[in-house]
Amino acid sequence: MMLSALDLARRIEDGSLTPAGALDLCAQTIGLREADLGAFTIYDIARARMFAERGTAALSASPLRGLAVGIKDVFDTVDFPTEYGSPIYRGHRPASDASAVAMVRRAGGVIPGKTVTTEFAFMQPARTRNPHNREHAPGGSSSGSAAAVGAGMLPIALGTQTGGSTVRPAAFCGVAGFKPSYKIVPTVGVKCFSWSLDTVGFFAAGIADVAFAATAITGRDLRVDRATPAAPRIALVRTSAWDEASPDMQAAIEGAARAAAAAGATVVDAELPPAVVEADAAHGVIGPYEAYRALAFEYDRHRDQLGATLREQLDLGASISADAYDSARRTATRARRAFATLMAADADVILTPSAAGAAPHGFKSTGTPTFNRLWTLLGAPCLNVPGLMDANGLPLGVQIVGRFGRDHAALEAAAFVEQAIARR
Helix, strand or coil: CCCCHHHHHHHHHCCCCCHHHHHHHHHHHHHHHHHHHCCEEEECHHHHHHHHHHCHHHHHCCCCCCCEEEEECCECCCCCCCCCCCHHHCCCCCCCCCHHHHHHHHCCCECCEEECCCHHHCCCCCCCCCCCCCCECCCCCCHHHHHHHHCCCCCEEEEEECCCCCHHHHHHHCCEEEECCCCCCCCCCECCCCCCCCEEEEEECCHHHHHHHHHHHHCCCCCCCCCCCCCCEEEECCCCCHHHCCHHHHHHHHHHHHHHHHCCCEEEECCCCHHHHHHHHHHHHHHHHHHHHHCHHHHHHCHHHCCHHHHHHHHHHHHCCHHHHHHHHHHHHHHHHHHHHHHHHHCCEEEEECCCCCCCECCCCCCCCCCCHHHHHHCCCEEEEEEEECCCCCEEEEEEEECCCCHHHHHHHHHHHHHHHHHC
């Protein structure tokens, strides 16, 4: 059973639970499931409990109420090794925390350990398994964070997204995933892959939980549990990749749209402007071009220790000219303007798949970012809304995409859709 961050926080508020007691709930499930799932690179429950017990009063009054927060292993941490999913950095001990990690501590979060990432947060599968069926992939690159929350080992975890690395693993693992608007959360101290795309993300059991976590950590008022979400205007966008979505995913999107309309939302079919459609290809230029430069030390000095999938991407980045990169950036800028115009006129949010389907069987792939990379390029807030299953009982996620900088509205719309799905 997943742990609701909001429920645990309320129990700590009313005195029926302590931060140490909440940590014990995590520890019990970690003890039962971690050996099979492999969500953590390292954890230290004893040290986390000592911290929770010594600071009970202060933590109970803090924004996060002393809840456990898992940290993807691309974030620097001063008290845990940070290896970025690579043997190049085995045993590496940063001198300081990443800014987002420091924000978690400031907000009263207890950090029991680091969660598994793919190699430098790219697409080579890591060792984590899906908590709903360990024969299936958990997604990537934030595989450990999504799986830990999905298994009930943590109420909150941090991840990142450069293509689809928050939304897609959240969909595969049946949890809420929130990629905020670009630059809302600092990436200082996060191993860079693409400085124009990398975005910190959040995982929790449901939309209200992830909104609570994001509020506590960022200091922004993003909560959606204090009032009934207003009925949003929703644009159903299938995109040109619609045929790549599985029949179950297509049915999930259509069903979510019907449920939202029945609950009072305005739902219309929409086509993206040509300037937005054209930008999808720009992601495939900007990402590898920047990765080749962001990982210059690793590529130049330790190329033989890089996985084949990553080497291929960096080789591609080496072949992209500065002119092609600059052209892709201009394309992205035009797309962001066209997207803002579309959203201002026609919709509060977009409804679209979180992934092509449920988690794939086996571990040859983390899944494709086909239904994620455009929204990441646009810098828009994106959420995986959980609550649906395919014919085999695996989670299916539907995605809500909002306007840049309108993260609270996107969270409200996601909560509305989540509740509408639950009622159906």
